[in-house]
Amino acid sequence: MSAATGTAPGPAAPAAELEDVARHYPGGVRALDGVSVRIEAGELVGIVGPSGSGKSTLLNLLGTLDTPTAGAIRIGGHDVGALGDDARSALRATGIGFVFQQFHLAANITALDNVADGLLYTGLPMRRRREKAAAALRRVGMADRAGHRPHELSGGQQQRTAIARAVAGDPALILADEPTGALDTATGEVVIGLLRELNAEGAAVVVITHDREVAAGLPRRIQVRDGRIAADERTDGARSAAVGGVRP
Template sequence: MTPSPVIELRGAGKSYPGGVHALRGVDLTVEEGELVAVVGPSGSGKSTMLNLMGTLDRPTTGTVRIAGYDVSELSDARLSALRARHIGFVFQHFHLAAGRDAVDNVADGLLYAGVPPKERRARAREALAGVGLDHRRSHTPNELSGGEKQRVAIARALVGEPRLLLADEPTGALDTASGALVMELLHRLNASGTTICVITHDNEIADALPRRVRFRDGAIVSDLHSGPRTGSRTEGTGACARVEGAGSRARTEGAGS
């Protein structure tokens, strides 16, 4: 059987009281292993797209299927389970818990997956090693650079081995060097099989990705491909394990990572 797309929108629209139409009849398919930029200026609809792709909101019209599941047909409890099993989130401002070390922050990504505490911490350590932070795992957020915080956030998003990673302005709070390292890591993760959507207003970041879906006024205005999809998920291997070695290639703290 042919696997279903990771993301499939058909005529998807989202409206709010007062006649605000944030999305208008969007058709979009993202296949397994793609690396996609969803790009557009503020108010273009890309944040609404993030909410629909992440099952944080439901469409007003049309259908949204994530990992083969129709979002409109699921209860809130089943949507939460779908997110926990299939989707990882990375945000611009990290959202790490102050006073908790990197291992605990990453282990929190498994809180709703029914994983015992000891196993959560073991998998968190493995995930941190996969993003090159094994040597920083006992450090709290205030002891980490911006680039390191974002890599902890990526490890947290990947520790549950999601089918889809949604990265919302992942370099927006970083300096140029740290941002470049984070994007390099996302490319490596995609090369090892993770499907990734990067939501951004930065055309330079978008133009460096193999597919760019551009939004304006709630609609897709272009969908361009510059090459074949990079990754293809392999059964039985974890996303973080597949980028083992990223740490050996990453720059040190003093280089702005």
């Protein structure tokens, strides 16, 4: 059952769906223009494109951090445009996990409490938040670092802590924005491997990246260019039938 609406959307609901979505800004800037894309529950997807292509805008819309100028967005079957601010916050807290290039960890608290603080908006008491945080840190191989502060962790350990924070609430959708951008190649491969494991456990994972090697290893790749979907391809070479407005 969803904290956002109090109803279950049904097993067939995609993790995320955008229908003819546009996001325009003052001055005639068209960050996104007529984007339609469907991400199924349990999919692993890479979104690639050059700087300024609209990738970050797409992530903000998928994460309900921004609202579209036009079009419809559904997350887990819920029409985001029909939700009030509190309901959108509840949807983010319970249904979406965020992983960013910069780890955004609070400097003066432990890894355990950094993860637990990510559950603040779930309404759980502190004891339960810490229990779930400890379980999430075990899940990403960080149980032995739970009492360490960020400056006592390597870059890879900080990113794994950030991933633990993202998955502590068992979201159905994980959005990873350049998750390897601040890491060396070997550590980045570990992080991508961890995201693959989380996907194998059932979460839909969307990786936004400019790294074509990272994208090439993902089963589905959506290319964004000039605010539109330029291509949507799968490992088997098939073009997705779930995307509209694809330019040749």
